[in-house]
Amino acid sequence: MTENPGLLLSVLAFALLIGPLVFVHEMGHYLAGRWFGVKAEEFAVGFGREIAGFTDRRGTRWKFGWLPMGGYVRFAGDMNPASQPDPEWLALPADQRARTFQAKPLWQRAIIVAAGPFVNLALAVLILGGFAVAYGASSTPPVVGGIAEGGAAASASLAEGDRIAALGGRTVETFDDIVNYVQLRPDETVRVDIVRDGVPRALDLTIGVERQADRFGNEYRIGRLGITRAAAERRPVGLLEAPLVGIQRTGDIITMMVETLTQIVTGRRSLDELGGPLRIAEASGQALSLGWPEFVTLIALISINLGFINLLPVPMLDGGHLLFYAVEAIQRKPVDPRVMDWAFRGGLAALLALMFFVTINDLGAFGVWRGLAGLIG
Structure with missing residues (x-):
């Protein structure tokens, strides 16, 4: 309900x-x-x-x-x-x-x-x-902790312990970077650069699609790799560092906005997702x-x-x-x-x-x- x-x-x-x-x-x-x-x-x-x-x-x-x-x-x-x-x-x-x-x-x-x-x-x-x-700020490393059966990662032969270095040519430094990149690209095929046992590798992967609904009935279509974190880590942030973290997060959000608008303009995302004052x-x-x-x-x-x-x-x-x-x-x-x-x-x-x-x-x-x-x- x-x-x-x-x-x-x-x-x-x-x-x-x-x-x-x-x-x-x-x-x-x-x-x-x-x-x-x-x-x-x-x-x-x-x-x-x-x-x-x-x-x-x-x-x-x-x-x-x-x-x-x-x-x-x-x-x-x-x-x-x-x-x-x-x-x-x-x-x-x-x-x-x-x-x-x-x-x-x-x-x-x-x-x-x-x-x-x-x-x-x-x-x-x-x-x-x-x-x-x-x-605090998330500092969880971009390491695969687990693989969901039948997910995009399993189909692409990702393995537990793989460290994801880049997605679509974009460097990732934390697990949150993976999540932010993937959730905007459901059903897209991207290049994944990984490091396995110290050896760099590259593979192509089609991001999975997951439909979610929140407690208010809003439905979302988001991308999923089908992997879990190796371990959730957060580090404390002091007052002097806080503005830099705020600027970085603001920049990340603007980047996501630009990517979303680009997907709408190019037809990869539905125009129905554009909302106005009522929403x-x-x-x-x-x-x-x-x-x-x-x-x-x-x-x-x-x-x-x-x-x-x-x-x-x-x-x-x-x-x-x-x-x-x-x-x-x-x-x-x-x-x-x-x-x-x-x-x-x-x-x-x-x-x-x-x-x-x-x-x-x-x-x-x-x-x-x-x-x-x-x-x-």
Whole structure:
């Protein structure tokens, strides 16, 4: 029997997850802008009608909306989506114009834009590094401790005691590296480099497929080799090493995200696996019902996703702005405003189309379309 965290818990968990992450993202932009002397006209916490707010001594209006699902920061001079100067900006007095976003040098604008995604990634590093201090880091060697009968490893003649040195040409250092590589590649054939009795060998192996379901009824199709660890080992992590471990784990997660997206684009993984806000809300409720460690882990994962996605070179995202800044730096002049305008229109259309698609996917995952088909039938 599957468990359901309930609608109210999912909504609460989603607000606790997305709201602070978007706030932290925008705070990154705000702090970088303030460092370079850019005036922030508004910092909104939440969306919708303002229910409370105040104006600080710098002239920034801090607004609290009725829907606590994120926020935004609006800098002086940032008067259109493409952040292009317009007649209203040119009409400002010189002292006010000097404090606007557009008046700042290119490198400062780039840092202000990149600060949002950077803070999201830094938050994930902090969380994952903290978990490393609390629970230690896995140091289990990549040695085969046992072979499952009928599994992929048995079919490829792997043996107990073999040390796996590389998978698909990628070096592995711990047993977790094996797990992370294999679970993303069900039914794929890869080269396996091993060391047996001190002698290097290579063989081809087709990764097995295992279908799993968790306590909430979510089903997963993952890759399995059919091997067990020789011995589970963990080592303590000190405070000085924690940031390095957090950076490494964040990098590993980003690598897995890129590989998953590549598999979707190339058709090796189903488009149905793309999820949107509804599935994130469901996952939030499930994680919160399992306990705070699981929920905080999900916060780290979503923070990495938010930072990574915003760095993609898509107009309307931070990465799109950075792309145009790079072009501006190369050609030593701003991109044509008409090109910027059409690019941002196209970026907005693409993002709306993606949101529509993932929402359709989410509704399908919840069985809405099957239910409607049953009613119609």
